[in-house]
Amino acid sequence: MADTTYVTPHDGSGTSLSFAGSTYKCTSMTYSKTDVTASDRVDTSTLDIIAGNQTTSQARPLKGDTSGDTGWSLSFDYIGNTPIDDGKTGALVVSGGLTINSTATCTDSSVTATVNDVVRGSATLRVDRP
């Protein structure tokens, strides 16, 4: 059986995250990129279309609201008892298993205290596009 050598978050010096000057002990990260200008389409299929033919559609007349939304976001869980202030903006540096070097804004953060466990936090950052 041959060993694989895919990237893991523990390679090299591990994966670190720094946001707005603070370092976070992360337990998971999800970095996503979405095209916020993409609009869903309206199904315009009609009864006169013959069986076996393609459905028809057209773009919706109004585009998605892109103000304040870059479509790029980083969600991460961390060990800590302080939520990140919503609206906090700063430099975002992730290195190791993921690489991000940009500015970001916190859109959501929470902390949870659970029996027999450390206090854990989670946050979502809106990442600026270059």
Next chain:
Amino acid sequence: MTITDTTYTTSTGITLTFGGVAFHALTSCTWAWATGTSLGRAIEWTDAAGDCRISGFGSVPTSFWNKTGQLVIQGGGMDLDCLAVCTNISHQATLNGLTQYSVTFQLLQ
């Protein structure tokens, strides 16, 4: 175990004309024949007359209201050919979507 495709009639290839005018871009079509009996009267209009309701993308002029004409539906197992009168026309705008019309016909016999 083999799975056999069914071949029931599908609601496709349906066209409708009223008074010789084609109604395009239909998205729904239902019709119901008259209920009850004519009570022995040879009349075209009864309180129990059936109706046909259609909807489609676009708009329909209100000039069709109260017009009588031959209603012909073909295809999709919806075949119908009878005299009808247009009794209702409505339109609906959909936010970030398409405008649709709805028309009701009473089926005369």
